[in-house]
Amino acid sequence: MDIILASGSPRRHELLAAAQLEFSIMSVDIDETPHDDESPKDYIQRMVTTKATAAVAKLNADHQNNQSQLSTFSLALNIPFIILTADTIGVLPDGKTVLVKPTDCNHAYSMWQRMSDKTHQVWTAVQATQVILTAIDKTNSNDSISSVDTIELQVIWQQQIIERTDVSFVPLTPDMMANYWNSGEPADKAGGYGIQGLAAAWVTRINGSYTNVVGLPLAQTLALINDASNGYNNNKIKLIS
Numbered sequence: 001m002d003i004i005l006a007s008g009s010p011r012r013h014e015l016l017a018a019a020q021l022e023f024s025i026m027s028v029d030i031d032e033t034p035h036d037d038e039s040p041k042d043y044i045q046r047m048v049t050t051k052a053t054a055a056v057a058k059l060n061a062d063h064q065n066n067q068s069q070l071s072t073f074s075l076a077l078n079i080p081f082i083i084l085t086a087d088t089i090g091v092l093p094d095g096k097t098v099l100v101k102p103t104d105c106n107h108a109y110s111m112w113q114r115m116s117d118k119t120h121q122v123w124t125a126v127q128a129t130q131v132i133l134t135a136i137d138k139t140n141s142n143d144s145i146s147s148v149d150t151i152e153l154q155v156i157w158q159q160q161i162i163e164r165t166d167v168s169f170v171p172l173t174p175d176m177m178a179n180y181w182n183s184g185e186p187a188d189k190a191g192g193y194g195i196q197g198l199a200a201a202w203v204t205r206i207n208g209s210y211t212n213v214v215g216l217p218l219a220q221t222l223a224l225i226n227d228a229s230n231g232y233n234n235n236k237i238k239l240i241s
């Protein structure tokens with residue numbers, strides 16, 4: 001089943017490629033600001049759902065404007081495919097504080113000081129959204145002239161997983177934090193660090209999936225993709241709308 005990874009994360013591209021899966025890539029741009037007092041679970045589920053909705057809307061809009069990425073993805077009518085979206089956050093030991101990408105140096109320092117010499121968690125949510133390209137009859141019942149059928153993506157199934165990994169840090173000194181910020185690596189990463197990069201020196205141990213920390217729990221994502229493919233093939237999936 002064709003897969004579109006709706007993500008701008010180079011780490012996610014690399015991880016899915018490591019699974020030797022064929023997939024296409026598109027990016028979506030959404031507001032990732034957490035709501036006040038939003039729980040980590042509510043936030044991360046909202047993120048992957050919003051990214052999936054934005055991806056479907058972008059593909060439909062491009063198609064309507066005849067700039068169809070659908071043709072780019074050579075998607076066929078009535079053949080389902082999967083849109084994968086993901087979101088990674090840090091969660092402090094209080095179980096409530098969400099750690100996203102740092103807005104600036106001070107924000108990074110404030111997160112790191114609360115992670116220093118402690119164990120936090122990294123959560124990644126992944127959503128598989130199965131869509132199908134269908135011809136929609138837009139006949140207007142108020143007049144006898146039916147408009148030309150249009151082709152639209154319809155969601156027929158979606159499922160989310162959330163994977164959690166414990167990550168323990170060494171005590172962080174001001175020099176360690178300053179040097180790391182100046183490396184430029186923290187800017188585009190949840191919690192302001194990359195375990196696969198220079199921050200590997202900060203990690204004493206993890207408990208759980210390593211790829212989940214990097215941004216895509218690979219074994220679990222492959223199981224989700226299989227669920228979607230097998231579900232459709234075994235006619236377990238009914239059209240949602």
Ligand SMILES: Cc1cn([C@H]2C[C@H](O)[C@@H](COP(=O)(O)OP(=O)(O)OP(=O)(O)O)O2)c(=O)[nH]c1=O
Binds near residue numbers: 089
């Ligand atoms: C904790 C951690 C996060 N990250 C990255 C993974 C994600 O790319 C990023 C979390 O931000 P996300 O918003 O999850 O992802 P993104 O904005 O990079 O990409 P998109 O929303 O388009 O899918 O942090 C690492 O690379 N290494 C790490 O150790």
